Amino acid sequence: MQKRIYGIETEYGIIFTPEGRKTLPVEKAIRFLFEKLITTEHFLNVFLENGARFYQDTGCHPEYATPECASPGQLIIYDKAGERILEDLQIYAEEKIREERIAGKLSIFKNNTDFVGNSYGCHENYLVDRDVDFYYLAEQLIPFLVTRQIYTGAGKVFQTQDGIHYCVSQRAQHIYQKISGTTTNDRSIINTRDEPHADREKYRRLHVIVGDSNMSEYTNFIKVGTCSVVLQMIEDNYINKDFTLRNPVKAIKDITYDSTCKRRLRLDNGREYSPIEIQREYCEMAQKYIEQYPVSDEHKQAVYMWQHVLDCLDTDPDKLDRQIDWVIKRRLIQSWVDKHRTSWTDPRVLMLDLQYHDIRRERSLYYLLERKGAVERLYTDEEIDAAKTEPPQDTRARMRGEFIKLARENSIQYDLDWSNIRLGNLLNVRVICNNPFETDTEKVAELVRTIQKTNLRKTSLSKLVIQS
Amino acid sequence: MATFIRLTEQRDRRRARVDAGADPLPMYMAAGEQKQKQKGGGGDDESGDSGGGQKLAEKGEELKEEMDNLLDEIDAVLEENAEEFVKNYVQRGGQ
Numbered sequence: 397m398q399k400r401i402y403g404i405e406t407e408y409g410i411i412f413t414p415e416g417r418k419t420l421p422v423e424k425a426i427r428f429l430f431e432k433l434i435t436t437e438h439f440l441n442v443f444l445e446n447g448a449r450f451y452q453d454t455g456c457h458p459e460y461a462t463p464e465c466a467s468p469g470q471l472i473i474y475d476k477a478g479e480r481i482l483e484d485l486q487i488y489a490e491e492k493i494r495e496e497r498i499a500g501k502l503s504i505f506k507n508n509t510d511f512v513g514n515s516y517g518c519h520e521n522y523l524v525d526r527d528v529d530f531y532y533l534a535e536q537l538i539p540f541l542v543t544r545q546i547y548t549g550a551g552k553v554f555q556t557q558d559g560i561h562y563c564v565s566q567r568a569q570h571i572y573q574k575i576s577g578t579t580t581n582d583r584s585i586i587n588t589r590d591e592p593h594a595d596r597e598k599y600r601r602l603h604v605i606v607g608d609s610n611m612s613e614y615t616n617f618i619k620v621g622t623c624s625v626v627l628q629m630i631e632d633n634y635i636n637k638d639f640t641l642r643n644p645v646k647a648i649k650d651i652t653y654d655s656t657c658k659r660r661l662r663l664d665n666g667r668e669y670s671p672i673e674i675q676r677e678y679c680e681m682a683q684k685y686i687e688q689y690p691v692s693d694e695h696k697q698a699v700y701m702w703q704h705v706l707d708c709l710d711t712d713p714d715k716l717d718r719q720i721d722w723v724i725k726r727r728l729i730q731s732w733v734d735k736h737r738t739s740w741t742d743p744r745v746l747m748l749d750l751q752y753h754d755i756r757r758e759r760s761l762y763y764l765l766e767r768k769g770a771v772e773r774l775y776t777d778e779e780i781d782a783a784k785t786e787p788p789q790d791t792r793a794r795m796r797g798e799f800i801k802l803a804r805e806n807s808i809q810y811d812l813d814w815s816n817i818r819l820g821n822l823l824n825v826r827v828i829c830n831n832p833f834e835t836d837t838e839k840v841a842e843l844v845r846t847i848q849k850t851n852l853r854k855t856s857l858s859k860l861v862i863q864s
Numbered sequence: 865m866a867t868f869i870r871l872t873e874q875r876d877r878r879r880a881r882v883d884a885g886a887d888p889l890p891m892y893m894a895a896g897e898q899k900q901k902q903k904g905g906g907g908d909d910e911s912g913d914s915g916g917g918q919k920l921a922e923k924g925e926e927l928k929e930e931m932d933n934l935l936d937e938i939d940a941v942l943e944e945n946a947e948e949f950v951k952n953y954v955q956r957g958g959q
Contacts, residue, residue, distance in 0.1 A: 455955065732938060
């Protein structure tokens, strides 16, 4: 598929730290995050003006799902916009908590683990053709997904009985299956939950749940960009090499413990390759592929960055201390340890790890580096700020975003999900939009005009369904 | 044979450019990084040998100072009760 819909769902870590005797359990703290959102939808589950969804997920995690995006770059901007939206909500929530006379600090982290072994995810969604054999696609993709952590990992300080390790990935230790249907136990690399939120006869969803949440725009872009290219190659039957791993779940853990990225893994055919070598093979195929097939400029860019990143990993990973999350964070901690003449076992090291991921920019170590120009950016603050309120213009999210604005201006009662708009005081008018590429906002405007004329707020229409 | 050499030369040159931080498409290039690499690269034709070492040393000092400032700022924002905070940071499992 050349035209594809992309989405990322990010679950955030949240904690309230009291500064007095009164405290706030997390299930209460999280409710304050929703205080600022005006909606007629269910509490703790709302769609935003930019087309995204914000809700409370399993385990009391605030979760932001980007709107439907039409390219990897656009997706990264909307993922970042989610951080900013959450930062606004957090600032407001802290005020509200103070008004309740509870002193303390509400912290939100964009990472995937605490330090006692719990994990929360970052799920990537790629729309794929229903015609593609899903299990074939998954098998082809798994060696790529297992080894890509060497440039997509967010890094983690991991304490074990033998001491401190610095792992490449946050998520790798929490993966127990290749493919499965669950997300809370027995987490897998690829999840089979097939919710395309679109015409099921045409599309299915590829749900990748093995990835880390990224702070770096560069890392996040290369994560989605390279996966998308590999996906396209598989769909075009372009991949002619077999990298099936003998034990992918073990491999994913071996790789995360090896920050040289060079320890060899055994393939099903008995050969042994390092993660860098497997990635190089995919990357070389991609370089040829983009010469022969129609591919977007963003995808070409992703392939060039991919090669650059692999070259650096091969020679000296520290060259990526402006681009790749796990390297940026490791360098930061090492410099701090050197300055204080302490060691990685210093308990403050775990705090450095955590605070790198703080979404409150004035507290966050990642954003401190960003302000200093010490990390590479791909997008501007203006682009990210605009994405907080404006939906993507080339997907269905545009219709949803426009509708939300019009409905609020006209005080119309509504309820939404990804492919339906329900409105009216009995929510008896329903617009179905099964095509995620549809952008016809005139339809939405027309609908709102009709409602204004008939004054739906007072009279109750019989059930009306508009198929989009 | 000649063609082959030219091709590998081209590829090597392309590699060299990538190594220097100059990606083939400039869209995402970090201007800062490029400058830094050019300055700190050493052995440049223009700078020559005389004074090159001194310049490098100055640059090294500058970088060290920047790093020290950065680390001071980290200490200023780092959670005061780090050990306690980390101990209390227990999340319920998510998806």
